[in-house]
Amino acid sequence: MKTALTIAGSDSGGGAGIQADLKTFSAHGVYGMSVLTAVTAQNTKEVRSVQDINLSIIKDQIEAVFDDIHVDAVKIGMLSSAETIKTVAQSLRSYHPEFIVLDPVMVSKGGHHLLQLDAISALKEIIIPMATIITPNIPEAEVLIKDPIHSAEDxxxxxxxxxxxxAKAVLLKGGHLKGEPNDLFFDGENFIWINGTRIHTKNTHGTGCTLSSAIAANLANGASIIDSVQEAKRYITLAIEHSLNLGNGHGPTNHFYELYKKAHLVTK
Structure with missing residues (x-):
């Protein structure tokens, strides 16, 4: 069985973070493992508090997994501090995973900063160069390049x-722009638009985590980078289309919709 490791923060509401990652791995038939970098107290409405995990525990988690279980792909999500970034990078360099999918988590749906401002430089200088693919949304990309993005040309x-x-490749998600949520893939040579259809729902909590985890799972299963991205786009679109109306804020996507449908289970 193929495997994938998520290195990210938790979401007590279950819609984002490692909870979303592990659900996504399972939905793709991949055995999921996790390294907690932070514990968040959050729900569909807000992030109430965040506690970073001790650096030695983060290091031990990574080593415990790699020293025992083969890792086919790694997904990196929330790395809240420069110290966490350095610890994760140093540990991964020892094991040389073939695929690293980086979701540069910066701000929650409710506006809570999940990446400290002084850690942005460390993210750019240390983690991004290790990535097989990075998957920023428009606001995250604007922070990384320090320029506004208003159009397809931007x-x-x-x-x-x-x-x-x-990074070896970039998937810039276009959902924050007006019109259809078309994403742009770039591998250093070719620009490929991955078109989407706007689904009018407030239940989009954890979409970035889910998309990046789907890419990692597809890479673990042997797909090419572009095929992994295109299949992940199809998966997240379906998960949003059949999202779950839970809570009073931004509800979660439906990670297991296709599996539930095949099993004839009620999903709403």
Whole structure:
């Protein structure tokens, strides 16, 4: 069985973070493992508090997994501090995982900063160059390149700038722009638009975590980078289309919709 490791923060509400990652791995038939970098107290409405995990525990978690179980792909999510970033990078360098999918988590749906401002430089200088692919949304990309993004042409320029930071490929998600949520993939040579359809729902909690985890799972299963991205886009679109109306804020996506449908289970 193929495996994937998520290195990220938790979400007590279950819609994002490692909870979303593990659900996504399972939905793709991949055995999921996890390294907690932070514990968050959150629900569909807000992030109430965050506690970073001790650096030695983060290091031990990574080593415990790699020293015992083969890891086919790694997904990196919330790394709240420069110290956490350095610890994760140093540990991963020892094991040389083939695929690293980086979701540069910065701000929650409710506006809570999940990446300390002084850690952005460390993210750019240390983690991004290790990534097989980085999956920023528009606001995250604007922080990384320090320029606004308002158009398709701006997205191309942003991909060029982010690729220059060292990642092998970039998937810039266009959902924050007006119109359809079209994403742009760039591998250093080719720009490929991955078109989407706008689904009018407030239940989009954890979409970034889920998409990046789906890419990691697809890579673990042997797909190419572009095929992994395109299949992940199809998966997250379906998960949003059949999202769950739970809580009073941004509800979660439906990670197991296709499996539930095959099993004839009620999903709403």
């Amino acid at each position: 997205m191309k320029e942003a991909c060029l700038a982010i690729k220059a930071l060292g």
